[in-house]
Amino acid sequence: MNKTLNRRDFIKTTSATTIGVATVASGITLTTFASTNKVPVTNEKRWGMLIDTNKLTEAGIDGMVSACQEEQGWGSELHSTGSQKPGWIKKLKVKDKATGKVSNLALMCQHCEEPPCVDVCPTNASMKREDGIVLVDKHLCIGCRYCMMACPYDARSFVHEALRNQKEHMPRGKGTVESCTMCVHKVDKGEVPACVASVNSDAVIFGDLYDASSKINQTLRTVQSAQIRADLNLNTGVRYSGI
Amino acid sequence: MNRLLIVFLTLLVSSVFAHTNLGEQASSIKASGKVFHESISIIRKIHPEFLRHKRDKTLRQGVRTDEYSLKGCVSCHVNKDKTNNQYYSVDKKGQFCSDCHEQVSVSLDCFSCHRTIPKEGSL
Numbered sequence: 131m132n133k134t135l136n137r138r139d140f141i142k143t144t145s146a147t148t149i150g151v152a153t154v155a156s157g158i159t160l161t162t163f164a165s166t167n168k169v170p171v172t173n174e175k176r177w178g179m180l181i182d183t184n185k186l187t188e189a190g191i192d193g194m195v196s197a198c199q200e201e202q203g204w205g206s207e208l209h210s211t212g213s214q215k216p217g218w219i220k221k222l223k224v225k226d227k228a229t230g231k232v233s234n235l236a237l238m239c240q241h242c243e244e245p246p247c248v249d250v251c252p253t254n255a256s257m258k259r260e261d262g263i264v265l266v267d268k269h270l271c272i273g274c275r276y277c278m279m280a281c282p283y284d285a286r287s288f289v290h291e292a293l294r295n296q297k298e299h300m301p302r303g304k305g306t307v308e309s310c311t312m313c314v315h316k317v318d319k320g321e322v323p324a325c326v327a328s329v330n331s332d333a334v335i336f337g338d339l340y341d342a343s344s345k346i347n348q349t350l351r352t353v354q355s356a357q358i359r360a361d362l363n364l365n366t367g368v369r370y371s372g373i
Numbered sequence: 374m375n376r377l378l379i380v381f382l383t384l385l386v387s388s389v390f391a392h393t394n395l396g397e398q399a400s401s402i403k404a405s406g407k408v409f410h411e412s413i414s415i416i417r418k419i420h421p422e423f424l425r426h427k428r429d430k431t432l433r434q435g436v437r438t439d440e441y442s443l444k445g446c447v448s449c450h451v452n453k454d455k456t457n458n459q460y461y462s463v464d465k466k467g468q469f470c471s472d473c474h475e476q477v478s479v480s481l482d483c484f485s486c487h488r489t490i491p492k493e494g495s496l
Contacts, residue, residue: 167435167436167437167438168436168438169436170430170434170435170436171434171435257433259433259434259435260434261435265432267432267433268486269428269432292485293486294489295488295490296486296487296488297488297492298444298488298491298492301486301487301488302486303485303486304485306486314435315437318435318437319437
């Protein structure tokens, strides 16, 4: 059988192979991109935040609060009175009695490794994701508010009124407890939480605490940082430096 | 007599779905002949199970796919008021969800928390 390859055949085979390879290659890239949220999150990651209280100004904290309100759609409740109003993130002033030094803290859910809110929940609505983000499953929440009482950081609030026109990614409703979600909908897309994005400087760093190459891990290894109420041994995901 | 009974029953059953207000995008998909839900009877019967399964996977495991996403249901089955270019809520009387749910007297709890119209900016 004559196996000499003429010019026309050569072009045919080469182009067919190229197209084939290109199709397979593009298929691979497409699946890699699309599969980011198809697999369950694992405990190989632990999301955390480091807040530098020396760098973060009072205006910066206010910016974080309004970025959170804007992103998650809370804060415009009409009928809730003072203490009923939700506060996913708040500005807290702490004063050292001896020196009189005043620090401003941005306080939100600390995303504990051992969350007391999860321990006390009677319906398993209060839960911690494998990657360390603590959430309320409002499908199961009965509004008993045990978690609000158990939380040492007063991070959770209760929705006291019927709501409409919620954000598409953040369902909220009367009779359920809510708190900072660490913008889980954004984190799952590879973005950073809204409050972190609102701070332009590196006063607030978000990232994977376990990843040795992440900025948060490296910073935590070099600077002095603290957990609020570290005596409770909750191992919080939100850390503070400069307090 | 039997024939009359069959006619009556067919009318009764079909009346539940007869006036179903499919929603804008869903109607155009149907008109174009494309198949979105493989079996209409399955999706009619067990859409709550699909949604329940999906909600746990999304909330607890972070699996965020479009399949059986409530956002997807809403964006496809919502209707728009032509006069002021605003969406009708899907749980409003006569709209897609409440159409059947009211008829069969099954309460609809999704929308005490979930948004009833597609997100802002998609108008």
